[in-house]
Amino acid sequence: MKKYLTLKAKKWKLDTHHHEGATNVESLVCKICEKRFRLDKIVLHSRDCLEREKEKESRVTNHKKLMKLSEVVFEKKQELVVRATIKR
Numbered sequence: 001m002k003k004y005l006t007l008k009a010k011k012w013k014l015d016t017h018h019h020e021g022a023t024n025v026e027s028l029v030c031k032i033c034e035k036r037f038r039l040d041k042i043v044l045h046s047r048d049c050l051e052r053e054k055e056k057e058s059r060v061t062n063h064k065k066l067m068k069l070s071e072v073v074f075e076k077k078q079e080l081v082v083r084a085t086i087k088r
């Protein structure tokens with residue numbers, strides 16, 4: 001997960017570097033949240049944005065884990081139902 005974020009940040013840095021050669025240097029579009037922000041806010045924004053993204057991603061991961069868990073619970077329940085049916 002951390003590696004993935006570092007990769008993202010690297011890509012973003014490369015992109016902003018590319019923008020420096022363009023005429024529109026006053027504002028940039030973040031590649032992570034797609035928000036427009038001023039060039040002088042780049043350090044502050046990248047820190048905040050990466051932090052937010054990290055939180056969001058950990059939430060998604062937790063959600064996926066929960067989904068998987070409920071799936072397992074559901075399967076176990078089905079198994080019990082099937083067993084109970086066979087017994088009868």
Ligand SMILES: [Zn+2]
Nearest residue numbers: 030032033049
């Ligand atoms: Zn951003």
